[in-house]
Amino acid sequence: MSYDLLLDHLKKTTALGQVSGLLGWDQETQMPSKGGVQRAEHMGALEGVLHARRSDPQVAEWIAAIDIDRLDTAGKTNVSEAEKAYKTATKVPADLAEALAKHAARSQGIWAKARAAGSVADFAPTLKEMINLKRQEAEARQEGNASRYDTLMDDYEPGMKTSEMAALLSDLRTGLVDLRGRIGDSGKAMPVLQGDFSKDKQMALAQALPAIFGYDWEAGRMDLAVHPFCSGNGGDVRLTTRVDEGNPFDCIYSTIHETGHGMYEQSIPNADSLEPAYSYASMGVHESQSRMMENQIGRSRAFAEHLFPMFKAHFGEIGVETADDFHKAVNNVRSSYIRTESDEVHYNLHIMMRFDIERALIEGELEVDDLEAAWNERFEADFGVAVDTPANGVLQDVHWSVGLFGYFPTYSLGNLYAGELFAKMQSDIGGLDGMISKADLAAPLEWLHRNVHDHGRMKAPGQLIEDAVGHKAGASALLGYLNAKFGEMYGV
């Protein structure tokens, strides 16, 4: 009885949370420019409703009255998720929660202007206040011996600890620095595409991709957005992409990446029940699905057999003549200032910088006044070039402006998980490369359903991956994949 009442409450809260997600999607893809003032009121009013529901004292009463042992796994997950949301909502004082929401709404615009102006000083006071508020939030929510940063990271990767994440990234870093050095020493250059990559042609090609990666168009759609994202759940999962007429890979791999997220959301069973048990496992697991589709499959030599003829059919002459050269053009390794433009070798080096820096900011080991110097020093050490302007440096990412501290490491975790899952999939499915070269992903998708998607949120993410691959996730699978791929390409 108490469980039924709690579940009904949870499902309505999930429904209202999905409405909030739809408002965000609409804002980025459909909303006219003058709609912003009202939209802020819509989001604020809905946020107030959601907070009131999550912190409703009845939730605690229902939970206390439930005989947890009589519930199945989904039921236990629903109760623990409700308890977690209740704690978060009640431990943070109302005035702090309101201050955080208001500051995030203001801060993003200030960051965007400061980035455009190339002025760290313009953003510094706002960032100081954000860090001040996030430190307070973390302290209000801290439990046991969890650090402030542990507390914040738990929102995105449940159960993950700073020490564990640092160890994983440290192993990865050693291997990447080595690989990066060998590639640089090789002096080899890869082919570059040249051709007419008009917007219409890119979009026609992009539209043909999601179905290959298991995306169901009857349960979704695709629109343009400045920064591509995926939004929605179950029967309504919406992709976005973007077009750079000078570089078709931006659109094509953004599309495949977001399709990976969308395919995961569409594949979780019973998603339209709105029960918390039937949602994604963690941001790290989410990113593993998008990165595996984008990289291990989408940027593979095997998939080039399928994608190269598609490029020729859509764009005509593209400046490379073989699937082999096409694959090399796709995987060109180049140091870049910008995280979102970087290749598989450099990407995680970007994340590690942010992980170390944001952890120091939250734990009080680094202050905003010293941030730009710390960023620039670390960048030059890791990437071998000096930052030329803050827009290419410390001001490039939106995350900190909206209070997303503890989120960055889930990107690398997603890459590690993708490495683990793909290695196991390759050993479980005979002839995987042949399937990928024909764009027949039925078997790998079925493998992912069974080992990842079907479990929803009912396992801790680390356990989910461990059960899927037979051991705790580490850096070696990803490093093995990267060394083999780029070692062959660059002869190192």
Place this chain on the structure above:
Amino acid sequence: MSYDLLLDHLKKTTALGQVSGLLGWDQETQMPSKGGVQRAEHMGALEGVLHARRSDPQVAEWIAAIDIDRLDTAGKTNVSEAEKAYKTATKVPADLAEALAKHAARSQGIWAKARAAGSVADFAPTLKEMINLKRQEAEARQEGNASRYDTLMDDYEPGMKTSEMAALLSDLRTGLVDLRGRIGDSGKAMPVLQGDFSKDKQMALAQALPAIFGYDWEAGRMDLAVHPFCSGNGGDVRLTTRVDEGNPFDCIYSTIHETGHGMYEQSIPNADSLEPAYSYASMGVHESQSRMMENQIGRSRAFAEHLFPMFKAHFGEIGVETADDFHKAVNNVRSSYIRTESDEVHYNLHIMMRFDIERALIEGELEVDDLEAAWNERFEADFGVAVDTPANGVLQDVHWSVGLFGYFPTYSLGNLYAGELFAKMQSDIGGLDGMISKADLAAPLEWLHRNVHDHGRMKAPGQLIEDAVGHKAGASALLGYLNAKFGEMYGV
């Protein structure tokens, strides 16, 4: 203090109501087909939140503590609107409100299937239950000597009574039957368009129209929908239209009609304050804005001077050679089974039928078992032809399936108001025809802002029109306009 608390509560409720409107827009224009199950949950959860806010006992306490005489007109309107919403929400028992919401959600699908199958019997039990529930709702809310139908109609046209509406429509009916007879007796036929009216060409022309009628594209957008509608408020007002490649007038006049609604919503001052005082006056007044743009202006001989060359430019050869013949093709009078396809002479005869029939259904003077016979008898009497199939008869409109009883008469009221407002505008603005022929609507739009839009919801709709035109609204202005226009066209 109480007023400030009430106002904050009202604004958040308005914001959440706008979110519900956006979900409806998204469902009709963007949502993938498999999104329906979750969307029903979204709407249900949001409706629950809205009902709880409107019936919150604090609302009554705040209102009781307010010194109403110290408030300005907007403040008084805000309080009276809150009081009205509170009464509606609290007088209807929760189980009845829930039964109504669930039945409406179910009923629309049953109606659509019955219409497709041409079977009144398939819809009859569902309609009986809907009427049963609406009678109960009206009885729960009845005040003073208001009838059931008065009570329901008040939701759409505040203050309007059945007797007053019946008298207005009776005067209009006499004049329309006379005009219709004379047109029929004339034996004259009007020119008909012929040409290539492809979807792309129609949409290109449609995109060029809203700005003429005062619509601000920075505060809106236009999409396709099966049944065109307008949705939104203030800085975000969205139009929809549709395309019939055999008849370009459907798209063009749907676009102008919805633009009239959209222009009104965009023109109400302080709409983004979310205060109830700054919203539309009534559905009748709303319809007066759409119908004036569509008919008095859009279908005028003067506007044909502008629209005919636009048609030639977009479609090439269209089968008529002069603006005069174009105007006649636009205004061809033909009896039609379908309300939404009917001309200005027949349209209100459709509405009157529905007004008389739905009033009898709600007041208990007509039962569903006798409905089809009553409809068919009345239609043959008014339109001179027998109904051939229920889809062209009693099953043609969606309204009753979703419980919209009392809404139909606001369509005719909108036409009467449009007639009154346009007549006064013509006498106030010298050279109006010349302006319309050049598509320069600055002066009439300014007149509408001053006399209608600027007042938001701060006057009762009847008073608003009376103040604008100097007398109580009646049928003579509309009849005078129709007799002049069609008398000249048909030489009668």
